[in-house]
Amino acid sequence: MKRVVSVSLGDSSGDFLRNVNLAGVDVEMSRIGCNADMDLAAITLENLDGEVDAIGLGGIDIFLRVGSEEFIIGDGLRLSQHAVKTPVVDGSGLKETLERTTVETMLRNGDLRRGTKVLMVSALDRFGMAEALVAAGCECKFGDLIFNLKIDYPLTTLDELKDLARKYRSRLLTVPFRMLYPTGSAQNERASDNKFAHYFHEADVIAGDRHLILRHMPQELHGKIILTNTTRPTTVDELRRAGVQTLVTTTPDLDGVSGGTNLMEAAVVALAEKPRAALTREDYVEWCQRLGWQGEKHVLN
Amino acid sequence: MSTNEELSHSLRTFADDCNANEKLRVMNRDWNRVIHIHADDTQADFTLTSNDGTVVYSDGAPSTCDLRVSANCEILTQVFYGEVSPNEPYNEGTLRVDGSEDDVLRLDFITAMLWEE
Known part of the structure; x- marks a missing residue:
């Protein structure tokens, strides 16, 4: 059993826990919303560090990949550094x-x-x-x-x-991330x-x-x-x-919800069993193919 | 040390740069604001008024303002000449910008568009 968690700056009303099977592996996937509280998010990361297989950071990015350049989000990077044993991803790879x-x-x-x-x-x-x-x-x-x-x-x-x-x-x-993007109840x-x-x-x-x-x-x-x-x-x-x-x-x-890319990327990192930094674009493409992830269409009206 | 005259010149230059930037004029066409610039050390006051995308400089303090920018004369001059990013003195606490969060972000955005590479 793998365990991956999304620690989000978003509202906790969106929290969920799902047990899924991905490529033959049972994975517990959950989300913990920290209601825009950066300190709570930091403590949650510290508590999960070493206890789960991968962590996704939600409601905030660590990097923006724009063309061939990478731009660091200061608040996101600082937050991610509260976990040192468990890989932390923001979904940008996925x-x-x-x-x-x-x-x-x-x-x-x-x-x-x-x-x-x-x-x-x-x-x-x-x-x-x-x-x-x-x-x-x-x-x-x-x-x-x-x-x-x-x-x-x-x-x-x-x-x-x-x-x-x-x-x-x-x-x-x-610039504080909350000034650029709504967090928590906002x-x-x-x-x-x-x-x-x-x-x-x-x-x-x-x-x-x-x-x-x-x-x-x-x-x-x-x-x-x-x-x-x-x-x-x-x-x-x-x-x-x-x-x-x-x-x-x-x-x-995922049984009624679609997870953030950070959570799904965390699942890939947990399944891949190789260092986050070693995962290439091709690895992500391969995992998406293997897991059948290609977007899902829902006709509403 | 910058003088009030140098600060005044930096503000005129800032207004000119804003007005010469066609993209910024379009972006700011609905951002009508009065900005009060106050030099703490020399007690000098100046006003920048953004109206329909055009920025106008004037001497003295406005009767009311949407944003108030204050620091010592040297820092203000450097910031409005684009020699120093406002982020540095702002984060150090030597530059204060009082106003709504949206307006503070907008003013910072304008400086980024003018001077950042």
Whole structure:
């Protein structure tokens, strides 16, 4: 039996525990939400260190992989260092591979095609997905400035995203993460106005972070496709009520929930039984194939 | 040591740089704010007003403001010339920015767009 845990800065109401079998190995997968409390997250990591096979860090990233460059999130790196024996991952390895694969699956299924209008609410945290969407010929708007910094300016090219990451490099190291991304109960808040609703209406597909999507989406999303993960039954209900046609989750269904990429990557690291640093992109691709992870489609309406 | 005149020049330069950056003008078109800059050591006051994407410099303190930036004259001059990232003195506690979190982030974003490589 392997045991992997996602320690998340998110709300504890989203916690779960599932026992699954992956490639013939029984794996206990769970999530512990720390309600935006960095000290609690640090203590939880210390308590789990050496006691579990791998830890995922949720609600915060350690690295942003943008093209060939890697950008450190200061708060994420400092938090991850509270575990020294058990490998800690943030999902960036799996995002880089599984999320590309999911886009390719959607292309094969006809859910995406050249010219499909995509709103990606944030792309710096999942650049692999952004690259795959652009490579597929989709007409993309990247909402990193809009939804993270409230600057009404959509980015439309990968070069603009790379430029933003470079210019923001030093800030990523020092600015408190909660100022850039909602943590804890703030994840459940909804935008008080519809200022950015038109970006959702203009898109065929809305992709990216679940919290940012739910926070800013208008009440009505008839016929849209949502590409995200970390969904819960309540998320699915909310999207169904909004008229969303199809939900595609990048991570597989775990009896009603889809885990964060950090948790799924932790599972891969536990199964692979080799040092985290030794895992290559090809290893992740191979494990995703072996586990049959390629995105899951849920027709809601 | 910087003088009030040098600080004033750095603020004019900052406003000019903002206005010359077409992308920033578009990004800030709906960010209408009054920023009060106060030098602690010389007690000098200046105002930057962002309106419809254009930044205007003026001498003296505003009657009301959305953001208040304060430090000694030297630090303020260096920051507004782009010689020092505001992050450094801010994290050291020698530069204070008072205002809403969103506005503080926006002002920092503007400096990042202007000066970071």
